[in-house]
Structure formats: structure tokens, C-alpha cells
Amino acid sequence: MTVLALVALALALLPAVLALANLLALRRKPSGAPAPDSLVSILIPARNEAANIGPTLAAALASTGVAIEVIVADDHSTDATAATVAAAAARDSRLRLIAVPPLPAGWTGKNHACHVLGQAASGRHLLFIDADVRLRPGAAAALAAAAVASGAALVSGVPRQVTGTLGERLTVPMINFLLLGYLPIPLMRRLRDPALGAACGQLVLAEAEAYRRVGGHGAIRESLHDGVLLPRVFRRAGLRTDLVAASDLATCRMYTDFRQAWAGFSKNAHEGLATPRALPIWTLLLGGGHVLPPLLVLAALLGAGSLPLAAAALALSLGTRAAITLATREDPWTIPLHPITVALALTLQWNALLRPRRAGVATWKGRTYPAA
Incomplete structure (x- = not known):
């Protein structure tokens, strides 16, 4: 038991150190502003998003600090998505609605819609957001400024995640925990190794010329996990990508219950942790550092093992999670x-x-995709 407690302590220490370094790195806000003649194209793929699209458009059109255009790609919606966007476009000339052509073989729906949006956009920066993301007024300008200041061709961040049910609260927080607890952001900023590339698909800003040069979403057309693969495409081309703290820039409620969350995270698991090579390692890291400590504390209270070591591992695990949770609001x-x-x-x-x-192992938004 003592050996297990030492292992758990070491595995809990790793994300604690990385989270501290990452949170300190993300505290530094980029200075400056986007170029005076910059235009940010806010691009929204939408498929059956009538319940979300109205507030999303209102938030995007309220952007300040930089000139914007907003383009919504209606991806064969069967609800009132297109009508809602068309009505808003009639009131604001900065908003356009375009129709997505039929889905070609070998493409996933979101990547195809984003590809169509990238072709239609005229901005220097392309800001891709999901239809459930609410931008803060200064978000587009801040992301463009961060790209200019860092020299990054792609900048992303995790919006503040809104959770309303127990099922969401038990699943969604893993996004920030994995990103901030296990990705060395200072090293990611120094090196251009594709393996260090990471983004959140809910909020991605790309420099338009670089995006088109590397193939954009067309380069990952079969993927269901653009947050992992798109920054790696940029890095393979020798371009810099970056992450910023985005909890003050946007909010997002991804899912509304446990069933949606389970389906949503399952659909792209094979492009994330769920591979035969990666998952045993992640099971050791995550299970040993965060699931094992409370079990060891319980065992120690029952008379088996070292309570101080087990309690220290549990304190590190929960302390790391607390720091990340509070920092990301x-x-x-x-x-x-x-x-x-x-x-x-x-x-x-x-x-x-x-x-x-x-x-067809993955079904999402009414479409079924072949297994990877």
C-alpha cells in the first residue's frame, strides 16, 4: 500500500506542476491590437441549431474593437435555423447566410461546412465558432490581437463551459483538466512539434492566408476531432499555434444532459485518448493520479497503508482540479x-x-460516419 501511495503521489504531482506552469503562462495577456484595417470573419457552421443560433448571432454582431463579418453556413437544417438567420441578416448587412452543398464522400459534416465558410470569408482572420458559443464583445479583437502579438497562424482557447445538470458537471470539466493538467503550454509555445498542437474546436481563429495554404478543414476532412488535428496541420507546415485563456472571451453550453455528453465525447474518442497505444498510458496517469488516491485514503482509514501519503496524493489531485476550475470559472x-x-x-x-x-460507429447531428 505504501508503494501504491508513493506512485499515486508522483502521478498526482505531474499535473499539479504542469497546471501551475500553464496557469501562470496563460495569465500573461497579449498587448496591442489587431491591425487597423483587419477584418475578422466570424464563421458559424449550423445544423438544426434553431434553439441556439439567435443568441449566438446577437453576441457575434455585438463584437467591438475590430471590423467583422458574420457568415452562417446552414448545413441542411430541418428546423428554423435558416429562417432565423435570414431574418437577422435582413436587419444587419454584416451577416450572411449561405447554404452548404451536399456532403461529399469522405467528409464529416462540420469540417465540410467550415471548409465552405472558409471559401466564402473575406477577412484577414477566420474565427470559427460553434453555434452554441456566445462571444463577448471584445473576443474577436482580443483573439486577432493575440495572433498578431504571438505570430501564431492559429489561436484557440476554451470558452467558459456552462453546465446545468449533474451529467454535464461529471463530464464537461475534463476538457480544461486534460488541457491544463497535461499539455505543457510553455513548451508548446517554444516548439512547433505537431504532437504539442492543441485547440478547442468551439473557438478557433486562423490567419486566412495560412489556413488556405495548409488546406484548412479540408486537410482533416474525415476527422471528428478538429480541436486535436487542425493545429497539427498548421504545425506540420512549420507554423506557430497558440492557446489563450478564453473563459472571459466566450461561453458555451455544449450539452444539456448526460446522454448528450456521453454521445458527444464518444464520437471523437478514437481520435483522442481511445487508441490501443494511448489509452493504457492515460489510464495509468489519470487513474493512478486521481482515482487511486481516494481509494488509498479509504484503505488507510480502515487500517491498511499510509494515511499521510494517501492524503497528500488526494490533496494534490483535488488542489490541481480546484485551481483549474477556479481559473476557468x-x-x-x-x-x-x-x-x-x-x-x-x-x-x-x-x-x-x-x-x-x-x-457506422459515430452518429452525430443525424449523420452516421464510418468507424475510423
């Missing part, structure tokens, strides 16, 4: 649930890896 009531959240995330990933592989 997520729900603090999720902090005590952290061991369950990590265990549930690992269960989801193993389920995605081991479940029977059918011809």
Missing part, C-alpha cells in the same frame, strides 16, 4: 466530484475502444 461544486469525473472519463474511453465496431 467553471462550477466549483464539481471539484469534490473530481475522482468520479476522471473514472467516468476513463470508462467512456475504454467503452469507445472496446465496444463492437460497426460499419
Whole structure:
């Protein structure tokens, strides 16, 4: 038990150190502003988003600090998405609605819609946002300024994640925890290794010329995980990518219940952690550092093992999660649930890896895609 407690302590220490370094790195805000003649194209792929699109458009059109155009690509919606956008466009000439052509073979829906949007945009910067993302007024200008200041061809960040149900609170916080606890952002900024590339697909700003030169979303046309693969495309071309703190720039409520969250995170698991090579390593890192400590504390209270070592590992794990949660302005009531959240995330990933592989394993927004 003592050896297990030492292992758990070491595995909990790793994300604690990385989170501290990352949070300090993200505290430094870029100075300056976008070029005076800059235009940011805010690009929104939308498929059956009638419930979301109105507030999203209102927030985007309220942008300040930089000239904008807003383009919505209606991806064969069967609800009132197109009508809502058309009505808003009639009131504001900066907004356009375009129709997405039929989905070609070999493409996933979002990547195809984003590709169409990238072709239609005229801005120096292309800001891709999901239809459930609400931009703050200064967000587009801040992201463009960050790109200019860092020399990055792609800049991304995680919007403040809004969670309303227990199912969301047990799943969504893993986004920021994995990013800030396990990606060395200072090293990512120094090196252009594609393996260090990361983004959040909800909020991605790309320099238009670079985006088109590397192939944009067309270079990842079969992917369901643009947040992982798109920055790697840029880095393979020798371009810089960056991450910024975005909890003050936008908000997003990804899902509305546990079923949606499970389906949403499962659809791209095979392009993230759920691979035969990666998942055993992540199980050791996450399970050993965050699920094992409370079990060791319980065992120590029952008379087996070292309570000080087990308690130290648990304190490090929960302290790291607390620091990330507070810095990203997520729900603090999720902090005590952290061991369950990590265990549930690992269960989801193993389920995605081991479940029977059918011809169409991922279904999303009414479309079924072949297994990767």
C-alpha cells in the first residue's frame, strides 16, 4: 500500500506542476491590437441549431474593437435555423447566410461546412465558432490581437463551459483538466512539434492566408476531432499555434444532459485518448493520479497503508482540479466530484475502444460516419 501511495503521489504531482506552469503562462495577456484595417470573419457552421443560433448571432454582431463579418453556413437544417438567420441578416448587412452543398464522400459534416465558410470569408482572420458559443464583445479583437502579438497562424482557447445538470458537471470539466493538467503550454509555445498542437474546436481563429495554404478543414476532412488535428496541420507546415485563456472571451453550453455528453465525447474518442497505444498510458496517469488516491485514503482509514501519503496524493489531485476550475470559472461544486469525473472519463474511453465496431460507429447531428 505504501508503494501504491508513493506512485499515486508522483502521478498526482505531474499535473499539479504542469497546471501551475500553464496557469501562470496563460495569465500573461497579449498587448496591442489587431491591425487597423483587419477584418475578422466570424464563421458559424449550423445544423438544426434553431434553439441556439439567435443568441449566438446577437453576441457575434455585438463584437467591438475590430471590423467583422458574420457568415452562417446552414448545413441542411430541418428546423428554423435558416429562417432565423435570414431574418437577422435582413436587419444587419454584416451577416450572411449561405447554404452548404451536399456532403461529399469522405467528409464529416462540420469540417465540410467550415471548409465552405472558409471559401466564402473575406477577412484577414477566420474565427470559427460553434453555434452554441456566445462571444463577448471584445473576443474577436482580443483573439486577432493575440495572433498578431504571438505570430501564431492559429489561436484557440476554451470558452467558459456552462453546465446545468449533474451529467454535464461529471463530464464537461475534463476538457480544461486534460488541457491544463497535461499539455505543457510553455513548451508548446517554444516548439512547433505537431504532437504539442492543441485547440478547442468551439473557438478557433486562423490567419486566412495560412489556413488556405495548409488546406484548412479540408486537410482533416474525415476527422471528428478538429480541436486535436487542425493545429497539427498548421504545425506540420512549420507554423506557430497558440492557446489563450478564453473563459472571459466566450461561453458555451455544449450539452444539456448526460446522454448528450456521453454521445458527444464518444464520437471523437478514437481520435483522442481511445487508441490501443494511448489509452493504457492515460489510464495509468489519470487513474493512478486521481482515482487511486481516494481509494488509498479509504484503505488507510480502515487500517491498511499510509494515511499521510494517501492524503497528500488526494490533496494534490483535488488542489490541481480546484485551481483549474477556479481559473476557468467553471462550477466549483464539481471539484469534490473530481475522482468520479476522471473514472467516468476513463470508462467512456475504454467503452469507445472496446465496444463492437460497426460499419457506422459515430452518429452525430443525424449523420452516421464510418468507424475510423
